[in-house]
Amino acid sequence: MTILPESTDQSDSYPQITDIGDSALMVLLGEGVSPLTNSVVHTMVREIQELGWPGIREVVPVYSSFVVHYDPLILSPSALTTLIQNIHGSVSSENTAADRRVILPTIYGGDFGPDLHSVGELTGCSVEEIVNIHSGTDYLVYALGFSPGFPYLGDLDQRLHCPRLDSPRVEVPAGSVAIAETQTGVYPVPSPGGWRLIGRTPVSLFDPLQDAPALLKPGDRLRFMPIESEDDYREIENKCNTGEYEAEVIYL
Amino acid sequence: MIRFIQPGTFTTIQDLSRAGFQSSGVPECGAVDKFSMKCANLLVGNLESEPVLEITLFGPQIAFENPAVVAVTGANLLPMLDGETVENWSSFAVPAGGILSFGGPVTGARSYLSLRGGIHSSSVAKVMGSYSTYVPGGFGGFDGRPLKAGDELEIRERNLNEFKHKAFSSHPQFSENALLRVILGPQDHLFTEDSISVMGDSDYQVSVDSDRMGIRLEGTPLAHLNSPDVVSDGTAFGTIQVPGSGLPIILSADRGTTGGYPKIATVISADHSKLGQLLPGNTVRFNVVTREMALKALREQERTLDSLRDVPTVSSIVKVAEERIDVVDEAGEMYPFNAAGNRFNASVRHNDHVENFEINIED
Numbered sequence: 261m262t263i264l265p266e267s268t269d270q271s272d273s274y275p276q277i278t279d280i281g282d283s284a285l286m287v288l289l290g291e292g293v294s295p296l297t298n299s300v301v302h303t304m305v306r307e308i309q310e311l312g313w314p315g316i317r318e319v320v321p322v323y324s325s326f327v328v329h330y331d332p333l334i335l336s337p338s339a340l341t342t343l344i345q346n347i348h349g350s351v352s353s354e355n356t357a358a359d360r361r362v363i364l365p366t367i368y369g370g371d372f373g374p375d376l377h378s379v380g381e382l383t384g385c386s387v388e389e390i391v392n393i394h395s396g397t398d399y400l401v402y403a404l405g406f407s408p409g410f411p412y413l414g415d416l417d418q419r420l421h422c423p424r425l426d427s428p429r430v431e432v433p434a435g436s437v438a439i440a441e442t443q444t445g446v447y448p449v450p451s452p453g454g455w456r457l458i459g460r461t462p463v464s465l466f467d468p469l470q471d472a473p474a475l476l477k478p479g480d481r482l483r484f485m486p487i488e489s490e491d492d493y494r495e496i497e498n499k500c501n502t503g504e505y506e507a508e509v510i511y512l
Numbered sequence: 513m514i515r516f517i518q519p520g521t522f523t524t525i526q527d528l529s530r531a532g533f534q535s536s537g538v539p540e541c542g543a544v545d546k547f548s549m550k551c552a553n554l555l556v557g558n559l560e561s562e563p564v565l566e567i568t569l570f571g572p573q574i575a576f577e578n579p580a581v582v583a584v585t586g587a588n589l590l591p592m593l594d595g596e597t598v599e600n601w602s603s604f605a606v607p608a609g610g611i612l613s614f615g616g617p618v619t620g621a622r623s624y625l626s627l628r629g630g631i632h633s634s635s636v637a638k639v640m641g642s643y644s645t646y647v648p649g650g651f652g653g654f655d656g657r658p659l660k661a662g663d664e665l666e667i668r669e670r671n672l673n674e675f676k677h678k679a680f681s682s683h684p685q686f687s688e689n690a691l692l693r694v695i696l697g698p699q700d701h702l703f704t705e706d707s708i709s710v711m712g713d714s715d716y717q718v719s720v721d722s723d724r725m726g727i728r729l730e731g732t733p734l735a736h737l738n739s740p741d742v743v744s745d746g747t748a749f750g751t752i753q754v755p756g757s758g759l760p761i762i763l764s765a766d767r768g769t770t771g772g773y774p775k776i777a778t779v780i781s782a783d784h785s786k787l788g789q790l791l792p793g794n795t796v797r798f799n800v801v802t803r804e805m806a807l808k809a810l811r812e813q814e815r816t817l818d819s820l821r822d823v824p825t826v827s828s829i830v831k832v833a834e835e836r837i838d839v840v841d842e843a844g845e846m847y848p849f850n851a852a853g854n855r856f857n858a859s860v861r862h863n864d865h866v867e868n869f870e871i872n873i874e875d
Contacts, residue, residue: 278698281778282806284748286698293743305535320534320746322770327746329531332781332807333814404537405744405770408649412744412770448537449649466536468639468651474536 275348277341283317283332287344288325295414297324298402302479303351304344313343321478322403323412360480361398363508364446365496366437367487368394368459375425375456379439382422390458391486393417394437398481399444409448409466409474413482416444428454435460437484448474459484462497463507475507513577514627516663520572520614525631525653526765527563530642534769540749541644541652544724544765545622545788547684547813548586552626554820555583555603555678563636563643563653565625569791571614572659580606580667581628581675587620587686587789602679603628605672620686620789629670636665646766647724682816686789692762693801693809694752694777699742702774703754707734711776711798716760720792724766727790733758736774744772750779750787752798762787782809 276288287304290297305321308328315335320327330340368391369376380387400414416439424440429452432438436447438455447453448465461484465475476482487493499505516523526549529542543549543566550560565572571589583603584591591598592613598604600623606612614623636643636653645653654663700708716731740756747753751763753773762779763771764787779787780801790796801809 279695279778279803280698280746280748280775281695281750282780282803282810284746284778286745288745291743318531318534320769322745323743325743325745327748329748332810337803403744403770404535406537406768408536408538410537468538468649472536473533473538473640478535 275344277344279337280327284327284329285337285340285344286325286327289348290324293323293402293414295400295402298400299479300351301326304347307347307351308344311343316340322405359512360477361483361510361512362476362480363483363485363510364437364461364463365487365493366395366459366461366484367490367493368437370490372460372493373437373458375438376458379420379422379456379458383420385419390420393420394439394444394458395484395486398483401476401478401480401482403478404474404476407447407449407451408468409476411445411465411476411482413444413446416442420444422456424454425456428452429457432457433460435462435465437461460493462493462500463505464500481512514580514665514667515575515577516572516659516661517575517611518573518613519659519661519663520567521570522568523572523659524566524645524647524657525563525636525643525659526566526645527643528561529765530640530644530646530652533640534746537769538640538649539646539725539766539769541642541646542765543622543624543644543788545586545624545785547785547817548622548788549624550817551601551680551683551820552583552585552624554817555585555601555680556581556626556628557675558626558628558630562626562630564627565659567614567623567625568621569617571623573611573613576606576610576612577608578667579608579672580610581672582606582612583626583678584623585626585680585683586623588618589620589623590615590618591623599679601681601683603675603677605675605677617791619688621791622788627667628672628675629668632666632668634666648766678820680820682819684785686786688791688793689795689797690786690790691797691799692783692786693780693799693806694750695780695803695806696777696800697775698778699774700776702737702742703776704735704737707736707776708800710734711760712800714797716796716798718790718792718794718796722790722792724764726764726767727762727787727796729760729762729796731759734760734776740774741772742774744770747771747775748778750781750784751775752777752779764788780806780809782806782813785813 274289278286280286289300301321305319305326308319315331317329402412402414431450432447432453434450436457437459438457440455526543529540549564552564553560553562585601588600639652650656710732714732716729719728719730721728734754747763747767752760753771753775754760755773
């Protein structure tokens with residue numbers, strides 16, 4: 261049930277605001293996945309959250325859309341729709357630059373990245389090339405979702421594109437750094453998974469007992485930093501376990 | 513203190529929800545049947561939001577060390593006190609040494625056990641603002657897991673003498689054939705027209721693979737117009753997503769916060785209670801309704817709960833504007849109202865919970 265009529269003019273077609281049942285609205289800001297649209301998503305979500313309207317329960321951003329959960333006994337969907345349209349009209353469509361870069365030390369290959377060699381065979385890249393390409397760029401955190409703390413990361417280099425595993429692993433260890441198709445990601449908690457594991461970070465991406473349980477925030481830039489030896493990995497891992505390690509965050 | 517002699521099939525601590533962390537990928541959690549859960553708390557004079565025990569299918573056997581007042585609501589799992597059947601949807605006193613047990617499921621899937629005074633915070637963990645147990649993540653509630661034999665919970669002290677026996681006479685009846693009202697969308701346009709009518713005209717069976725994450729259905733597959741994939745987006749309680757198989761999945765309390773399958777429709781809030789009570793093999797039928805009908809049904813449901821609530825009386829209306837009025841209660845406290853036409857919805861904070869009601873203004 262789309263509330264707004266479809267427009268033939270592309271620039272006027274968004275936001276598309278649609279009911280998800282009687283107590284949530286889906287707000288779609290564009291087709292596909294783009295950093296620009298995603299940046300507008302997060303700007304709008306922040307503005308709605310800061311308004312703190314009674315009746316707005318929660319606002320959940322994803323790639324090019326967000327969901328506003330509301331209490332229909334307190335807030336009418338038409339009032340909420342007007343609010344969203346007004347905010348959309350007032351936000352700049354310019355890409356707001358990320359304000360944080362989070363560095364994740366990562367050990368590639370061996371027992372930590374059991375699929376590194378198969379990725380090499382599938383892509384024709386050497387192990388060194390894979391590590392250099394994968395760790396040589398910043399990844400945009402489009403959103404967190406799927407499981408606690410799991411980052412949806414943007415835009416894996418085309419040279420590393422390869423299919424998912426034929427049969428998914430029953431359990432992927434926490435911290436596993438993986439790639440599949442056009443994506444790369446990190447598993448914050450142990451879970452089943454069909455992506456190819458190329459490495460592992462000892463840094464915890466999700467701790468339910470922290471005030472901010474997820475290390476990453478939407479809009480962050482994430483950079484993988486190769487760890488040279490297993491000894492170095494164990495040293496960081498020990499510091500993580502005793503709470504001495506603090507993830508490196510660079511404010512841009 | 514209470515001690516679990518037997519834990520039952522799947523007994524967890526749940527409150528209303530873990531709101532506010534979906535943007536970190538943390539599921540909403542909370543009781544699947546919130547209507548029955550709130551009812552259980554109101555019957556013993558607790559806040560509606562107090563954590564309770566969510567009991568699935570075969571219930572636990574619980575020994576009470578001290579006298580307590582409890583209520584059991586939701587599914588009829590044959591609650592018994594010292595071997596004698598006790599009434600479902602009512603509160604009752606348990607003597608010191610009393611043993612509460614359950615005979616097995618008669619109707620519905622989940623029962624809610626509230627304890628007057630609530631569970632002591634030394635026994636349960638509040639994580640990200642909620643006591644709800646999220647078992648896949650291992651956090652919240654009792655050690656982040658379902659209860660086991662030997663587990664003990666402390667109950668908060670509360671004067672039990674003040675307590676009056678209460679029963680909820682207008683409680684819902686849960687049927688093996690559930691009629692679920694839905695609002696189409698957000699992605700009904702990604703399905704064939706046929707599929708929309710098939711969804712409204714077919715019986716679906718609840719699969720054994722159903723749990724707190726979602727209810728999987730078996731029956732006539734629904735056809736996508738194009739690909740069964742969409743760019744991952746947000747989900748809501750009751751959203752019906754349809755993966756490549758064409759078989760619908762109704763998303764529930766522990767659902768993933770995002771999903772990449774088209775969502776054909778969403779079950780209305782007033783029928784969420786029924787979702788929590790579906791058993792494998794039950795039949796589900798969908799009925800498409802409007803948003804207005806959904807809101808009317810929700811208000812009616814709230815009104816049935818009002819019979820158990822202590823709703824403050826409005827003493828005067830102090831300001832009327834086009835979109836808003838403010839009212840003052842007997843204690844002189846002012847509350848803002850939001851308007852829709854000449855009908856006003858009020859949300860009145862009462863201690864730390866919010867009561868909702870509506871007023872009609874006549875000229």
